[in-house]
Amino acid sequence: MKCNFNLDDIIKxxxxxxxxxxxxxxxxxxxxxxxxRRHYGVLKYTEVYAKDNSLVSENISKKVMEVxxxxxxxKDKKFGLGGSFYRAMPVIKPILASAAxxxxxxxxxxxxxxxxxxxxxxxxMGPSPTDSVIEPRNTNTAxxxxxxxxxxxxxxxxxxxxxxxxxxxxxxxxxxxxxxIGKDTxxxxxxxxxxxxxxxxxxxxxxxxxxxxLLSASTEGGICTLDLSREFVDNNPGGSAGELMALYSIVNTxxxxxxxDKVQFxxxxxxxEVYIHAVFDGPFKRNDDIIEKSPSEIKAEVExxxxxxxxALKEKDMEKLSSLVHPVKGVLFSPYSHxxxxxxxxxxxxQIKGLLESEKVYTWGEYDGSGExxxxxxxxxxxxxxxxxxxxxxxxxxxxxxxxxxxxIVNISDVYPEAKFIDYYFSGFNPGYDGMDWxxxxxxxxxxxxxxxxxxxxxxxWTI
Numbered sequence: 001m002k003c004n005f006n007l008d009d010i011i012k013x014x015x016x017x018x019x020x021x022x023x024x025x026x027x028x029x030x031x032x033x034x035x036x037r038r039h040y041g042v043l044k045y046t047e048v049y050a051k052d053n054s055l056v057s058e059n060i061s062k063k064v065m066e067v068x069x070x071x072x073x074x075k076d077k078k079f080g081l082g083g084s085f086y087r088a089m090p091v092i093k094p095i096l097a098s099a100a101x102x103x104x105x106x107x108x109x110x111x112x113x114x115x116x117x118x119x120x121x122x123x124x125m126g127p128s129p130t131d132s133v134i135e136p137r138n139t140n141t142a143x144x145x146x147x148x149x150x151x152x153x154x155x156x157x158x159x160x161x162x163x164x165x166x167x168x169x170x171x172x173x174x175x176x177x178x179x180x181i182g183k184d185t186x187x188x189x190x191x192x193x194x195x196x197x198x199x200x201x202x203x204x205x206x207x208x209x210x211x212x213x214l215l216s217a218s219t220e221g222g223i224c225t226l227d228l229s230r231e232f233v234d235n236n237p238g239g240s241a242g243e244l245m246a247l248y249s250i251v252n253t254x255x256x257x258x259x260x261d262k263v264q265f266x267x268x269x270x271x272x273e274v275y276i277h278a279v280f281d282g283p284f285k286r287n288d289d290i291i292e293k294s295p296s297e298i299k300a301e302v303e304x305x306x307x308x309x310x311x312a313l314k315e316k317d318m319e320k321l322s323s324l325v326h327p328v329k330g331v332l333f334s335p336y337s338h339x340x341x342x343x344x345x346x347x348x349x350x351q352i353k354g355l356l357e358s359e360k361v362y363t364w365g366e367y368d369g370s371g372e373x374x375x376x377x378x379x380x381x382x383x384x385x386x387x388x389x390x391x392x393x394x395x396x397x398x399x400x401x402x403x404x405x406x407x408x409i410v411n412i413s414d415v416y417p418e419a420k421f422i423d424y425y426f427s428g429f430n431p432g433y434d435g436m437d438w439x440x441x442x443x444x445x446x447x448x449x450x451x452x453x454x455x456x457x458x459x460x461x462w463t464i
Contacts, residue, residue: 155180165245171292207245209235325349394424
């Protein structure tokens, strides 16, 4: 690799005599150039070492500090920094060379064993168990391992939550991601740039318009201000759905960070009155209603609600069951899991409460095979087509899966496309029937106002 920097550049860098841009370039160069990194390490070590007169002779310490002081504090501007440095080279070269040897000795000793004390004897240096030792006063002075970049601390791992749009562009979905945070990392920028990367989960997409650049980011008083390039507006595909996804994928992501409650958007340093349709000149608060829960979270919620429902059916607790019934749709009862909306009975949550005590006979559909109407009281129907077995202790339980269907076409997912269901299943009871006496109870749930409610109780059994 070609090196475009000389020792004079490294000296100026170590003495903080460069502009921010020049320092940045040299710092990046030190990360990749072994030669310059060693020069820089020798210079820094020499300065620290020279200041500790318990480790070097008073004469050498004086010479080193004179050179450093000339470079740092000289009022003679005739020759500039470079001239001062080259005039001092006859003095500093041997000192730097000695320091380099010292660095290698210490590094080798540290690698070979844990030595906290070093012997000084007739100019030589090394550990000795018998001779007198001098303990360095500056215990913070250390030689960095060769593999460690100078002035660069190891990055820490941080888990962040990012929000991406779902395939319907109506919800944002959380995705965990691990990022590296260094000493000089601005967390807001790191998180925003990570959000611009594609999601790892299937069915999600990045809603930030292509080409968007983060010009600056800052947080004050709980408000994170993001100054974005005009591509954030110009490259938005349009439509209120895409607009909301772009805004709240960012807002909900940034408000996951400690100390951030709202997000203020700027475009090229200026506030805008509107984005596409949304009012855009004020800070945006987090929107939890637009978050879609993960499939595992949904499954856990439905399973928990279903467990309460099947236990209520086991105990014939109609008050408890009614609290789970859909507030608008009520609950439909289907004897064979092929649902027919015009034939099967639907009851509201209030009607459910007193059904077990009612003597009224209802028509529930038709018997399989004969086609005769099923005319039963609720109590009779319950014993034949709801809880004819102990489904609370079923042989198998499945989420969103029909374990057996026989000749009946199970159309639960067609009638309730947004629903989730639990199948409580027994494979059979009499070995002589070879499984033809299997039985299932399917509890179907739909989401309403953030909660899962019972919309259908369907029975399953062998049909002709």
